[in-house]
Amino acid sequence: xxITFKDVFFTHDPNTPLAAxxxxxxxxxxxxxxxxxxxxxxxxGKSTLIQHINALLTPMSGEIRVGEFVxxxxxxxxxxxxxxxxxxxxxVVFQFPEYQLFEETVEKDVAFAPKNFGLKEKEAxxxxxxxxxxxxxxxxxxxxxxxxLSGGEKRRVAIAGVLAFKPKVLVIDEPTAxxxxxxxxxxxxxxxxxxxxGTTIIxxxxxxxxxxxxxxxxxxxxxxxxxxxxxxxxLFKEDISSYSLDDPLVYGFAxxxxxxxxxxxxxxxxxxxxxxxxxxxxxxxIL
Amino acid sequence: MNFSLGRYIPYESxxxxxxxxxxxxxxxxxxxxxxxxxxxxxxxxxxxxxSTILVIILLACTRTGIHNILGSLKSMWFMxxxxxxxxxxxxxxxxxxxxxxxxxxxxxxxxxWTVYWGSFAAAGTILMRLVLMISITVVLTASTKxxxxxxxxxxxxxxxxxxxxxxxxxxxxxxxxxxxxxTLMDDTxxxxxxxxxxxxDFSHGGLGKKIRALSSLIVPLFVSAxxxxxxxxxxxxxxxxDPKAKRTRYRILRWxxxxxxxxxxxxxxxxxxxxxxxxxxxxxNFFFGLTLQ
Numbered sequence: 001x002x003i004t005f006k007d008v009f010f011t012h013d014p015n016t017p018l019a020a021x022x023x024x025x026x027x028x029x030x031x032x033x034x035x036x037x038x039x040x041x042x043x044x045g046k047s048t049l050i051q052h053i054n055a056l057l058t059p060m061s062g063e064i065r066v067g068e069f070v071x072x073x074x075x076x077x078x079x080x081x082x083x084x085x086x087x088x089x090x091x092v093v094f095q096f097p098e099y100q101l102f103e104e105t106v107e108k109d110v111a112f113a114p115k116n117f118g119l120k121e122k123e124a125x126x127x128x129x130x131x132x133x134x135x136x137x138x139x140x141x142x143x144x145x146x147x148x149l150s151g152g153e154k155r156r157v158a159i160a161g162v163l164a165f166k167p168k169v170l171v172i173d174e175p176t177a178x179x180x181x182x183x184x185x186x187x188x189x190x191x192x193x194x195x196x197x198g199t200t201i202i203x204x205x206x207x208x209x210x211x212x213x214x215x216x217x218x219x220x221x222x223x224x225x226x227x228x229x230x231x232x233x234x235l236f237k238e239d240i241s242s243y244s245l246d247d248p249l250v251y252g253f254a255x256x257x258x259x260x261x262x263x264x265x266x267x268x269x270x271x272x273x274x275x276x277x278x279x280x281x282x283x284x285x286i287l
Numbered sequence: 288m289n290f291s292l293g294r295y296i297p298y299e300s301x302x303x304x305x306x307x308x309x310x311x312x313x314x315x316x317x318x319x320x321x322x323x324x325x326x327x328x329x330x331x332x333x334x335x336x337x338s339t340i341l342v343i344i345l346l347a348c349t350r351t352g353i354h355n356i357l358g359s360l361k362s363m364w365f366m367x368x369x370x371x372x373x374x375x376x377x378x379x380x381x382x383x384x385x386x387x388x389x390x391x392x393x394x395x396x397x398x399x400w401t402v403y404w405g406s407f408a409a410a411g412t413i414l415m416r417l418v419l420m421i422s423i424t425v426v427l428t429a430s431t432k433x434x435x436x437x438x439x440x441x442x443x444x445x446x447x448x449x450x451x452x453x454x455x456x457x458x459x460x461x462x463x464x465x466x467x468x469x470t471l472m473d474d475t476x477x478x479x480x481x482x483x484x485x486x487x488d489f490s491h492g493g494l495g496k497k498i499r500a501l502s503s504l505i506v507p508l509f510v511s512a513x514x515x516x517x518x519x520x521x522x523x524x525x526x527x528x529d530p531k532a533k534r535t536r537y538r539i540l541r542w543x544x545x546x547x548x549x550x551x552x553x554x555x556x557x558x559x560x561x562x563x564x565x566x567x568x569x570x571x572n573f574f575f576g577l578t579l580q
Contacts, residue, residue, distance in 0.1 A: 051480065054484055056483060085482060087486055094484070099507050099511055100478060102502065102507050102510075112485060113485035116488075118394065213480040
């Protein structure tokens with residue numbers, strides 16, 4: 001489902017001294033089936049933005065179109081129609097999703113969302129088991145309490161809880177925060193797999209290496225506005241430090257090598273492997 | 288759900304500047320005023336009316352919108368109906384706390400089921416008192432920083448230290464509890480959003496569905512509250528917190544002249560109310576010779 005933001009404005013706690021303008025006219029489009037990254041410094045409105053996609057927040061003005069669904073300004077949220085249908089299509093994994101666990105067993109917790117969306121007990125459990133195997137948790141976890149698991153396992157259970165209802169669009173906020181490097185890598189390859197199976201992925205992250213490696217498009221947010229939508233490689237060619245963004249490690253390394261005289265094809269670099277390939281290619285294929 | 292009610296709102300009003308110690312006593316005085324039983328319905332109506340005006344002035348000073356207060360009443364409609372039912376169905380004057388005034392006359396009489404207008408007046412009185420109570424507490428919490436409030440509590444409890452009452456510990460406990468209200472509110476918002484994304488509907492659905500929806504909110508809330516308290520205890524211990532240690536303050540409460548004015552004004556109002564309550568003084572009769580019965 002394509003997603004369009006059109007002149008979206010949003011203010012937290014309007015008409016109080018605590019009022020804060022979080023979004024100040026956001027315009028961009030997310031194509032169907034893309035792996036879309038949203039980057040920007042802390043407090044630039046990324047988290048507020050993604051809550052508009054599944055109508056947890058409604059804009060003060062402007063509109064967000066998700067397929068057929070239109071999220072537009074309303075007085076009371078219940079005036080919006082078809083919100084349950086929308087939420088079934090758009091799954092949101094928040095930052096530190098492990099706090100949303102509450103059931104006695106892992107499988108029940110994962111089956112919670114499918115059941116809310118109208119599946120029967122048995123079907124919901126089937127979906128839960130499929131989702132759990134997707135996040136590499138085997139049968140031994142099914143009957144355990146989610147509160148006895150380790151931090152990384154809890155997070156995978158929570159993510160399975162969203163995958164279980166098979167959303168067509170998956171919105172993920174900082175999935176790798178607080179994970180060890182191996183865990184982070186596994187997490188990202190999981191989302192890559194889900195994307196390859198046809199799900200649109202919208203990823204909020206601070207890790208530019210992830211953006212470079214996985215995303216096909218990246219939106220840069222600054223002070224409540226979308227500064228632009230780029231191809232990741234194009235973005236990192238520019239000077240992005242003014243948005244408090246840093247070059248990805250591999251890209252920075254390649255730039256430095258190029259400065260020191262090695263003629264490198266920077267545009268093909270996505271991760272460590274392609275960096276190595278580029279270095280070998282610049283040497284004429286022989287070391 | 289309205290989360291703004293009861294939060295500190297940083298304005299620069301006169302009420303904000305009053306010493307929290309004066310504010311606590313003044314507000315308790317005002318609450319007593321509201322709950323003093325009057326002899327007749329005319330005096331009950333008059334006293335509640337005056338209190339309402341006073342409370343509205345206070346609310347305006349702290350800039351809490353009255354619609355906020357009324358909004359919080361929406362959830363009380365069930366109680367209002369119950370009150371009305373109890374007062375109209377119960378036999379006359381069997382309710383001890385608020386005497387039903389029969390001077391207002393009989394509303395209807397159906398085969399021995401006599402309902403007095405006084406019953407409605409009594410139910411209305413209770414409702415009015417509740418609204419005023421809520422408003423007054425909102426005035427206090429909206430205009431006083433939680434920390435100042437606990438300093439004031441501690442100041443009042445200090446004399447009890449003579450009999451080994453743990454004044455500082457109690458004040459610390461209260462201040463931690465107050466400090467964590469907004470944090471828990473934020474947690475609640477966060478968890479609600481996460482569960483709403485998983486298809487939970489907190490506002491619609493039958494009782495069973497609602498209980499399930501609530502348990503998906505309350506369980507994670509407890510888990511996070513417990514983990515927070517553990518972290519807080521560890522952090523306090525790491526910084527060498529000792530409740531028995533002598534400590535100095537960064538902010539010191541200073542009593543100023545307008546604290547006296549505020550306090551004396553409210554105590555005078557309380558004295559007046561008590562006098563009217565005890566003596567059964569009826570200004571309508573005394574000044575205008577009216578007998579409103």
